[in-house]
Structure formats: C-alpha cells, structure tokens
Amino acid sequence: MGVYEWNNAVSNIKAYYGLTFEQFDMPVHAHYDTCEIMYVVKGKCTIFMSNETLHLNENQFIFIDKKVNHRLVVEEGDNGTILNLEFTLDKEGVDVQQLAREVKTVQTFLNARIPYIVLPDTGNMGSALKDLIMELENKRLENTCLINLLFMRMIIELSLCAENTMSLSGIVYVRKAKKFISENLERNLQVPLIAKAVGVNDAYLQKLFKKHLGCGIMTYTNRLRLDQAEFLLKNTCISVTDIAFKVGFNNRQNFGLAFTKANAMSPHQFRKLTGKQLEVETGTFKRMAEPKYISHADSEGDRGASGKRV
16 A cells, blocks of 8 residues: 555565666556655666656655556666665554654645655765665665664655655745636636645645635635636626636526625626626717927027027
8 A cells, every 4th residue: 555545554575676777668557556755876868757757866865655657767877876765654663643743744744645855965864774775785684673673764764754854835826826726717617636646735835825825726726716706707708698608607697696795896896897898889980180380490489689489
C-alpha cells in the first residue's frame, strides 16, 4: 500500500539500491503498491512523469507515490549516482501512524497526499538515506531495530525537507486551481475534479484555499461565477438565461436565487441599474461645424502706427 493509506500503517522496505549510471533509460512504469524515493548524490538525471519533465541535480530527490507513472533517464555524460528506496505500508516495520502523531512535519506531509514532489536536501536527507541503505546491505539478522530507527529518521528528514517547499508550492497549487476554475466556469466543477486537475488531494487543496484565500473551493468558485455574471450583465446584451449557463449554473432559477442573495437584487434589476446602453441609433448623428483655425499672424492682428489693433 502507498504511504498515504492508513489501514495498514506499518512501513516495510521492499527494494533499494545505490548505483552510478553513465547512461540509463528506464521504461515508463508505476509501482503497484510501493512508494519510491530517488536521491541524486552526484551528477544529474531526468524524471519523465505523465505530463511533466523533472530535472534533478546533485542533492535533490523525488518522492513518488504508488501507481504514478514515471521514467528515469540518465543522459550520456550526466553520470548520475542515485540512491533508491522503495517501501510500502504492511504489517511489520515502523508504525508510521504513530510517528505522524509524534512529529508534526510528518503528519503535514502525509496529509498533503501529493502524488510526487521534487525536493532539495535542506537538511540531512542524503545522510539518512545513505545510512539506511548501507545497513540494509549488511543483511545482519540482528539489525531490524536499527533499520527501523534509520527508516524513521529518513521519513522525518523527508518531511522536514518538504515543509518549506510545500509552503511555497501550496501557493502554486492555489494559483493553478484558480486558473483551472476561471477557464472552466461553464463546467460542472466539483472539488475532486479541480484537485485532480491540479495534482493534489482534494482535502489538502481545501486546506490551502482556507489558508490562502480564507474560503473553501466551491465558495471561491461561486464568487467567481457571480463576478463574471455581473460583468456580463453590465457590459453585454446576452440574455440572463444564457449568462446563467455561461458562468456554470445549471438553470436560470438557481442563478437568480444565488445572484439575488449575493447582490440583494435580481439579475434584471442589476442590469437595469448598472448596465450600459449598448444599442446605437446611427440616424441621429449630426455633423459638427468646421473649426476655425487662427494663424499666429491673425492672432496678433494688423496693427497701426499706434500699436493698436485695426
């Protein structure tokens, strides 16, 4: 299971490696039930996601949740040294749920439910991952406790690296959501659809909207619809019914009720009060009189010997 699934909240490491690739091209794939971390120790690599290309340099790493398609490529000359760890939630290992209760940054990271994220190593993530993989390589029967401790350390380091980046990326997600909403107002927008378009969990996106905009996603969406409706009522001759559908209401009645509640007047009353006169009567134009131009000499006038205007 993925790290965000809480039914079995105990981690279990499934695979790992530490390798240097002079050149490598991995086919597109996804892990059915495991998460993955790839850390670039030296050199660089490229990760192709379903709709995004990510370039990782030294001391950067990526976290990828289960069932996320990706492809690792190391171009000739990049010489990427990469640490890799795959793990799942199972019935034996580290109790991640308990760890999240004790460490706030872990809880924040797990609640975000981000499918994948590239992070800079702002602490000791590289050291934590290297120590864990080295201990896994030892294959000592008595080192289970140490491996669990090293895994917990790595998860904590991961969450610490994510903390600052997620604060910044949270604003980015809100901006992406706002753009998607504004470009799709006529659609039947629901929170899961918007969150999917942005690439985050709907509960996390709701939290970001409350934090950055002070309201929920649908409250923001309906405000935007009514703002757009006000603009169209003021500046166009589009019928009220057509405006209702254009801004995403499924019928005129619902639009009228929502608009009246927000503006204390109906759409027709609003248009009558604020609308511009857009019809032009072309038969009432009048030609203006030709302007009289006065030259500099004329303005001075013809003067006699006395200096007075003649």
